[in-house]
């Protein structure tokens with residue numbers, strides 16, 4: 001298997017979002033969970049997205065995991081490696097977008113790296129280096145209240161500079177509108193002044209097509225699904241790939257029971273949970289009790305779900321509104337509470353799979369990572385799209401047999417997402 005495009009995703013929902021975009025643009029794509037064991041038979045594909053859980057870990061840990069994945073992807077033939085970050089630039093001043101991008105670039109011999117989280121299909125646009133989420137600057141959007149990485153600045157040049165060793169520049173919309181050659185001139189000019197990473201504006205898909213063409217000439221880029229779209233279309237346009245992927249094969253029915261687990265506290269998820277409450281049993285976990293009396297609260301949730309699940313899908317959610325989240329965090333600490341809740345939701349997910357769940361929706365990036373790790377699923381084939389950024393996933397090499405999953409990024413999906421997902425997972 002020689003692949004054309006490699007990607008390292010900093011979380012598992014982000015990986016499935018990118019894999020979805022690559023598939024929609026014709027690339028046969030597989031999503032692996034970490035670097036796959038050599039014994040895992042992967043299908044013949046154009047692109048591999050390696051899912052890592054490195055968005056909220058110490059920067060040195062993220063750098064080590066990403067550089068190891070980069071080495072593996074190069075061994076599979078990848079000429080270009082995209083570091084998939086969140087379209088809302090989720091990170092802190094300690095990292096990890098800057099440190100990982102610099103390490104990947106150094107591993108590939110250096111040179112200027114294009115960086116853009118723009119993903120117009122989901123309302124993420126970048127203008128003069130400022131990220132907008134829908135109509136709001138990042139720091140006024142719901143991301144200001146994110147439980148792990150609250151975003152208080154919309155200026156990506158500034159944010160990236162705070163977490164990086166090298167200088168950060170800007171390739172503005174005027175250069176991008178002038179076409180690939182102008183972008184190349186600008187990137188080269190920035191590199192000669194010592195800039196190692198350049199935030200690129202992008203508002204429309206055509207901007208990302210321009211960026212994708214230039215990124216493909218370099219060994220490494222950093223971005224969200226929008227840049228993935230640009231790279232995929234550039235590969236197809238160049239004739240290196242024949243645009244044959246459809247995703248239909250991945251959606252064959254698996255049967256079994258179905259469940260939804262949520263640890264996302266994003267505004268979209270909170271609304272989706274309210275809507276689900278009218279349609280199916282929803283258990284709201286008590287996060288305070290989860291932290292104080294962990295195993296008892298987990299056992300009670302498993303028993304509640306076990307009593308209902310044979311009659312239809314159930315939802316178990318730790319999710320809470322910003323005020324509740326910050327009260328819990330001030331008592332137990334941000335990382336400790338996030339980690340304890342992820343552990344609890346992943347144990348509940350695994351227990352439900354033990355009891356026959358084969359169709360599983362997980363809401364939240366970190367939450368999905370913890371659940372997929374506990375289930376020890378090695379890889380996914382990419383099925384059709386449920387909502388922008390969220391495909392149906394079919395397990396590859398899973399010891400519990402074939403399962404269908406949807407890993408929903410917190411901010412993605414319409415208010416009926418959960419029922420829409422289950423309707424596509426038979």
Ligand SMILES: Nc1ncnc2c1ncn2[C@@H]1O[C@H](COP(=O)(O)OP(=O)(O)O)[C@@H](O)[C@H]1O
Pocket residue numbers: 147148263264265266269287318319320324325328329337338339340341342363364365366367368408409410411
């Ligand atoms: N009630 C709660 N209070 C505090 N933290 C919570 C609560 N519920 C979930 N969390 C934590 O919030 C984080 C949400 O992150 P994530 O799963 O990535 O969701 P999203 O995709 O919305 O960003 C996780 O670490 C999760 O364990």
Ligand SMILES: O=C(O)[C@@H](O)C(=O)COP(=O)(O)O
Pocket residue numbers: 011013014015017018085086087088119224225364365366389408409410411
């Ligand atoms: O790029 C995006 O917005 C998503 O792919 C993503 O990474 C979202 O992160 P989570 O909300 O933490 O799932």
